[in-house]
Amino acid sequence: MVKMIEVAKLARVSPSTVSRVLSNSPYVSEETRQRVLEAVKLLEYKPNRLASNLRKMSSKTVVVVLPDITNPFFSKILQGLEDVARENGYHVLLGDTGNSLKLEKDFIDLVRERFVDGLILATARIRKEEILAISQEMPVVLACEYVEGYDIPTVSIDNISAARQATEHLINLGHQRIGFITGPLGVILSRDRLKGYRQALLLHEIPIEEALIQEGDFSVKSGYDIMMKFLAVNPPPTAVFASNDEMAVGAMKAIKHKGMRVPDDVAVIGFDDIPLCTLVEPELTTIAQPKYEIGIQAMEMLLKIIKGEMLVKRQIVLAHQLVVRESCGYNLYRQGGEVETNIHT
Incomplete structure (x- = not known):
């Protein structure tokens, strides 16, 4: 019996991407979708019905990737994220990159292989093409940083x-x-x-x-x-x-x-x-950033995407203050x- 991992290898994608294509997820590019479907046809892959049903369930879990958990700036953002997540019955898994570009990429690769509902990036140092790719596979929101030229949902200040x-x-x-x-x-x-x-x-x-x-x-x-x-x-x-x-x-x-x-x-x-x-x-x-509000807005935006709701604004710019x-x-x-x-x- 052909396994999903074999389809993923032939299509040059992760198994989770194959899963999203087979469940008609909107977070996959058309080019990737066609490549996966061609691999499915070529290998005559037959999805496991039980596994397919499990994949359609929500994990009620989101991943938040921070650049430096020791920086007190991020503690308030994290508090806002967790408060909104908890109110909506979601759990937050935290990834701390320690300002390492490699660790940031590793966390994103790990998210691809695990069953989570969405991702919030409070750091965006990897290539923007990689961020775009993951945003096409699952709901993604950027908090504080943004990616030039791409319409990825973002919460930040000017x-x-x-x-x-x-x-x-x-x-x-x-x-x-x-x-x-x-x-x-x-x-x-x-x-x-x-x-x-x-x-x-x-x-x-x-x-x-x-x-x-x-x-x-x-x-x-x-x-x-x-x-x-x-x-x-x-x-x-x-x-x-x-x-x-x-x-x-x-x-x-x-x-x-x-x-x-x-x-x-x-x-x-x-x-x-x-x-x-x-x-x-x-x-x-100093310049005060609305840290807690950034966390609240980012999580609210992510949960709307997860639930399939339309975003009124995809780029939210909050007010700063000179203190x-x-x-x-x-x-x-x-x-x-x-x-x-x-x-x-």
């Missing part, structure tokens, strides 16, 4: 606008030399935040100094290391915008290590508004020392 607002906040305080610590540039939201930073400088006709743009990895250590580099520049930047709060805290640590003060010597602003922002001194000015605290206070001296303006915002 990272370009948010980063532009953060940079302009520093500019409005009088800063002209603003360092920027990016996140990993293989991540689309890092590139978007860099775009927002550049836009703000261009809009205010401030020259962009490439030496003041350095790539971090979202860790406290990378923020510390890059800030030490900035402080070695002559003259150093008077303000620094970090692409997440953990790197901003690392930058603050480096400034203090050099015997300087935040915000009197260097202003610092972060991104995300994690609890750590109010535990450091001075408290950190002004103490880390951007700034003593602005005009050339010649004639005017001193004390600003603490």
